Amino acid sequence: MGETPTIQTKKSNQTPKAIIHQKYGSSACYRIEEVREPVQNSCPGLAIPQQGPCLFRCNLQLPGLSVTSEAFKKKKDAEQNAAQMAIEKLDIQPATDSSTSQEPWDVLIAARISSLFSNEFLSSQNQPQHPLIGHFRAALQRETEECGLLPVSILATYDAKLNNLCKSINHKLDRNPHLIVTLIMKAARKSGSAAISQGKLWISKQTPYTPEILQALTSQQLSSSEGIWIQAVRIPCSIEKPVEPVTLYISSDGYYMDAIAQELGLTDTSQILVSRTVGKASSEMRLYFSALESPVPSDLSLEDLLDAKEPVTNESFNDRASYFSSQNIYGDAILASIGYTWKFPDLFHEDVSLGTYYRMLIGRLPNGGYKLSREAILVAELPIAFTSRSNWRGSYPWDLLEMFCRQHWLSEPVYSIISITDLVDPSLETSQASKKLKVANPAEEETKYANGRSHAANDKESIAPGGSCRCEVKILSKGQDLIIECSPVDSYRKPNDAKQNAALKVLSWLNKYLRKLDMHVEKLSSSGATHGLCFYPENFSKEFALCLSVHAGQLASSLRKCSLLASSCMDQLNTTQEHGVCSFKTEGLDSGVFPSNGSLICISYVVSLVRKGEHMKESLESSDEFEFEVGTGAVIPQVEACVTQMSMNQSAHFNTELPPREFIFAAAGDSLKSISLLSMGACFLEYSISLLRVTEPLEDRMEQALFSPPLSKQRVEYALRHINESCATTLVDFGCGSGSLLDSLLDMSTSLEKIVGVDISRKSLSRAAKALHLKLSENSDPAKPSRGIKSALLYDGSITVFDSRLGGFDIGTCLEVIEHMEEDQACLFGDVVLSSFRPSILIVSTPNYEYNSILQRTDLSKKDEDPDEKMQSLPCKFRNHDHKFEWTREQFNNWASDLAMRHNYSVEFSGVGGSADVEPGFASQIAIFRRGPIDAECSENLDIAQPYEVIWNWSRS
Template sequence: MEVQEPVTAAERKLTITPKALIHQKYGPKARYTIEEVKQSVDNGCPGLIIPQQSRSLYRCCLSLPELSVTSDTFTKKKDAEQSAAKMAVEKLGIQSKPTHLTPQEAWNELVARFSILFSDEFLSSSHPLLGHFRVAFRRVGNLYSMIPLSAIAAYDVKVNNLCKIIDPKAESDPLLVFSFIWKAARMSDSVCTTTAGGFWIWKQGPYSPEALELLMNCDLDSMDTVHIEAVRIPHSIEGNIETFSLEFSGNQYYMDEVAQKLDARDASQLLVSRIVGKASSEMRLYFSAPEYAVTFSDSTADVCSNTDGNASLEPLLNKQASYLSGQAIYGDAILVNVGYAWKSPGLFYENVNLCTYYRMLLSKVPDGHYKLSREAILVAELPTAFTARSNWMAPLPRDLLCMFCRQHRFLEPIFSVQGIDSSETAKEECKKMKLTRPAGDQMPVDTDRVSDKPATFKCEVKILSRRREIILECSSGNTYKKEFDAIQNVALEVLTWFSKYFKQLDMPIENLPSFALDHNVRMHPINFCREFELLVSIYRGKQNYNSRKCTSLGSIYKGRFDPNQDNAVILDDMEGDDSGMFPSHGSLTCINYAVTLRSKEEPIKELIESKDEFEFEIGSGSVIKQLETCVSQLSVNQSARFTTSLPSRDLLLAAAGECTKNLSNISLSNCFLEYSLRVLRVTEPMEERLEQAFFSPPLSKQRVEFAVRHINESNLVSLVDFGCGSGSLLDSLLEHSTTLERIVGVDISCKALTRAAKIIHSKLSKNSVLQDSIKSAVLYDGSITDFDSRLYGFDIGTCLEVIEHMEEDQACLFGDVVLSSFCPRILVISTPNYEYNPILQKSSFPNKEEDSEEKSSTTCRFRNHDHKFEWTRQQFEQWATDLSVRHNYSVEFSGVGGSGDVEPGFASQIAVFRIRSNRAEEKLLENRESACPYRVIWEWNHCSSSAV
């Protein structure tokens, strides 16, 4: 799949939609009316006895003075509105301005922009700059009505977008934007600028009294004096990052106070970064414009050319603030959350403390958003695998990767999904881009008749810089049944690799490519190092000074718990009786916990982090190893404590709330962390997910392969699956090359059979290879303990992982009915081996000398909450042997998962019954009473090629 050229942010914001064009011409005269349309959903299975569903679609009617148009139907209302607007634009011939401006055109618009900003009409708008204008007209003396240049540079989005078109470097350099705006202002006939001392702008000529009265109509004097916490980020890496207070009042201009703290002459000397953190806030970095570096001339001859004169500013670069904001910040900087919000006449403000600062740094780490979203910075870890959507307790891996890219100013990740048919035919198709039949049949296939629905999916992701250069690519080596899972897993692979790299930033550049390939990542070293150059320089610059004196940015990446340390923990103060409900591999476990900072020498006890309920999946690596080790030793309602060494100081400050001020004054040399927790509840894992976690390929796939082998070895043509459920076995059998011509499924759940019908019908109706081999297929609703003469004498019967869902007496009844009445030539029955459960659940294996059934039953639990029983090998073999003797069958025992020669045997034990040859003819010819209690849910007939 070709990579499409991404659109830059500036280009995207200047693009005018059809609805915007209509609004520009007609304003409120354009009326949109949305109509909801109910549409039946085609299940794609003609003849299925399945109720059709409906979904809501929307069409839009747009009424204009000249005409009315109605759109087609869409799933989203906004798409219907845009479609109607587009139809109107085309009929009316409305032309939009070119969206891609040249640098010179952007420069001309930038000069013209001042006539709009300093107009009477602008004072009646709701632009964020209006707050700055109100303060300007309250000033007395020579600063009356003057606006600082930095306010326009920071708060007018249109001005910023035009500067980015003039020179893309303006995206990351506020000083360059500052320079462009100053030069444009001096060329404009609408404004005046100072000739010496400060960078102020004001209107050429007076405003109308009506415009001023409307602007000053808001009451700003009512705000009392407030103190706002802010953070100072020093220019030097060795300097202390610290908090201090700013004081504001209703009449005071907040930028004057910030300028004073930065030792700037006045607000006009400030530069302001883009918003840092949440878009809804006003959190920005403020710093003084380097006087000797700001060279403004009256000439604009070179304004449209790329400027590269900032080499002299390199010693002044504030690396920590620059990395935080993604822009070039010079000298000391102040991080403060204050300003005039959109459509708000008053001053917006919120405190910023060290915890805020370090949480913003943490959000730039690959697993930072996962930790922050879980609200468990000291406990949560990015899981090692994406097991199920229901168990992923945070933004999905794809969303996490997108957030990581935004934080580092990359383009959105580009995901390319490839569908792969599991048959050998489709594998060749993917490799050679053509279709052939399976080996041994050279007749060409009609490509129009081959199933276009892939059985599995693979995904590749590419990460691109703002320069549209590829930084890295990752293609997962695994395939997945769902496109969704393929995307999430490849995103998780990239995040995992980034996490490992961030913990060893001092890796030599020559080792990066091989390090990446070890994790299925192909990186472009030059592009990669260019993007992370600032991060690496900060990390390396902090290695040689005392981390207790100054917090280390590098440590927030590398300062995790050492994965090589001994993760065994000693539990203290265990409380509560053993309830017998222990967390097992794959189970969802809910705990409450508190993390406290303690000292070996001083009476320090600071609560750092706590949660009343925190849920995670055992075995997924989603918490620190010490915590999982502790939880695995406790049962529900038990509690305990354990201690660990300190993580990085930065991570502590990111986790701490109100105690950040105390922490900043504490020496951490003799401190440690104390974790106290209680297990609240445990939800057992689903059997299928448990098997997938322990076996590769999963046990379900191994059971299918076992059945396929017996079908092909015996040249069997008819199969009935007793307890087919949602048709997973039948669906999987259709993905293999077999001798089967007739397949039947029986189950007592009509809902499960409905799902099976959709899956199997779709596969049979679209795949010509299957149409040639499968002559008939039927799904019946009925109990497998009831005999139906239509299923008499099939070649093979399967009953895989079904009998344990029945009561034991019903399982015994089924065994008698199937061998005495249905009389298949071969019967394959599988069921869980109870003796294997301790391995799956990581509990101790029962002592063979202990014969007490009661004691054994408390050692481990069933694999599924719906299981009515689970047999040991001895119990299963005794049951199967008795059946074979009573009904003149032979029986062989085997299994999948593990080994039959090593204790405790196979994970799934299997019995294969074969009808004895001296009784086969008699059984097949025996007259039987016709009985048809089963109800046909779905039927496929090859002759008519349709379902009935």
């Protein structure tokens, strides 16, 4: 797949398409075709269908030349790539900045203006309803001296071809609507069809339209004969002044731009400028504002025009309006959703409320974008961990980051996937076996997740070895200046997980910074370092100047008002607070089903704004079913603190102090009521929550939520250390499943030459074969960790049945397998593996049932009683739904010790996750069996049986 083409170079400010258009005009024909690149089957022995992503290629036809682009995710990138290829083949030299004034830009723009004011443009019945036709109709229906006159800004805004021509000249024009209007006025003088007004920003047709066209246009009326009322919002230029709702009235025979001009206090509609669309790309929401009193002179050359400074004006720069549109806006602005569209000839309109404005405002923050995607502004929070795609709710991190960049007029994030080849030095003590797991408070938990592990962020040697790739992400400006660079040390098996987590780290850092805008640069750098992130202050400040100004002003204003209200509320509430929660009350019987870290739970809730003392209440936000994963910070701390103290089917009520008013107005269905209620006195938020469902976490979900690195990675580290200490060359993994252990071992430097996996699930073995074949086939470089592997096999068979081909291996592993069998089968496996397979070393791990007291918040009050009685006193709840049993430490020790004694093995006990010296021990308990002297007679009596079926066989030859 092709890389995104460079849109602009240091030599030219024009895109490749603009250069081709200048030379060939309409003779250049672009044709897009959809393609799906085939994905090679990485494992020839398995019929696993695969299909590549949907991509696009572009064929560019020029007089005497045809080129076809590479494949791209976006059509526009394919078009630009095709144009660039044509430029290189034809050896076209793009104009430099110094020669731009000699380019025929004015001819191209003038030609487009002429076509818009031609009879053919309005008389064409075959083309779709161009948005400008509605404006022409409204202008021609006037009975004043302004009949037939159009504001120049309307042409610049609603004709995409004209707008793109202007932007292709220089990217500066896109941010300055005053320059675009001046440019069109300058080019209109060369137009053969249009005329401009002296001293005014009007444009009209030089010659009258034919009677037929006038009759066709003026006969069309608005659907409503009585006019329409539209709700809009005024955004004052002073950030100290509040945003206010306004009402626009458009008569049945009127022009909506006149109503906006009246609201802005303008008598001349031509003085209105119109921004690009804001909010969703499909919306018609725009900002309307007045042109500067002293616009840029239109008699300047293009070179001087582009270098011209902003004119001196009495109008103040409107930070908030400019922030929304990424264009330079002065004076007050009207935010309205109204206009003519391609879809239908009538005037389109929608109400824009204060709630709409505030949702747009908080939607430009990382946590605000996530809140909106969950439709839970007062409850949801940007999670601090991405554990799995199945558990994540709302927009994915990389979608949120892409939206954030788009809203702040930055380039799309650039991701780089890096394969892990340099692995953990086995001589280093990276195992967490000797460390106690801490049930951290929320602040500690957030730091742990922010860092991605419990190790220091700069501890490169402590990367968990289970992953096979990591991801770097860069954020650049439109001019390709580097703003943020994030290089997390965490590794992942799947590139998708690496990308999601890298994007989340950038979002988390931005979120923290935008919450504390007064943070010093040194502290900001230190905060970024914990995320594996560095930023470039000069570029960062330049791109986020408006963002910082707007949010700093809004936050300061909100906190001043809300602190007064909140303090008054807190003075009147004679209750204690915990995590910012007041008056915590639980209702309903204790069902005994509590959520734990990693649980996926479902709640219903209602959040209301309440005025203290007068029982005045307004519902702000509610949900009948809201899911989130406990332990990832996916909701505000007060909600999680409440829910984790509830059992299923219970309800709770609590109060909190007010958040910034932006969140209240964004969540409120009727912001005017909220304003009224807030202005009347002390208020607070009341939360009513019911716990509907608790989905117990699967082991991998729970491990990722509680342990850093997860237990699965800690077990691999443990096995790796013993493999290297024993200098083993052959390994068999009993119950290999999808090959997670074998796959992880291929990323590490070991002494192994032959690896074998055994399992009874064909589906799991197929997945394992695919992953192993791909990695072994690709790692032909002698420097690769898996280069020492000479052969690898996967067998379909039961580990309770002996196969002579696997006898006498150097090391055997059986990690988290026996609990999925019945207890008698687990005992049978122990006898078969030590009496028949007889590996030199056998490593067996299984969950420690006593540790469930921590995972499931159970109190162990009787530590000295009989193990069997102790087992009965514990809740009968296993970590996974398909576990047949889970042993206590004593039960596991008895099982392993008895096996070792009967089969001439020694055994030692250890574990990972937790500590042997602190109750209740390790989360995963491990037994290491070591074979004693071999009895030759016993070896000769072994049957030569081969019941296993070879599923996949690989050798380096």
